[in-house]
Amino acid sequence: MAKTQRLDIVTPEKVVFSEEIEFVVAPGADGELGILPEHAPLVTALKVGTLRVQQGGKFFKVAVSGGFMEVKNSRIVVLADTAERADQIDVDRANAAKQRAEQRINSKNLEVDIKRAEIALHKALNRIKAAE
Known part of the structure; x- marks a missing residue:
């Protein structure tokens, strides 16, 4: 079984996503960032872009319009201005x-x-x- 990490995607209005995942690629201010479990601690600004999230071996997308991402102790917190899962756009x-x-x-x-x-x-x- 693959290692997992917690991903929380939060906007000022709601919690968009809060579950265990295997991998995420985020649109960092200086380029895309791939985050696996046990990644080194990190805080970065996010630009308008798409999070690509791997969960259960499958990928899905979340459109974000800026914000911040913190990675610490196999937990990722995305504080986004707005965020929408692709299937809800x-x-x-x-x-x-x-x-x-x-x-x-x-x-x-x-x-x-x-x-x-x-x-x-x-x-x-x-x-x-x-x-x-």
């Missing part, structure tokens, strides 16, 4: 958010905050990619 809603962000970016309106629109586009694209 509303792809139509994500596509609508993508279109709205693209329209804001392409508009000639000087009052549009382009940086915010780019962040919204990046988050929507991440949700769509995770759901695939």
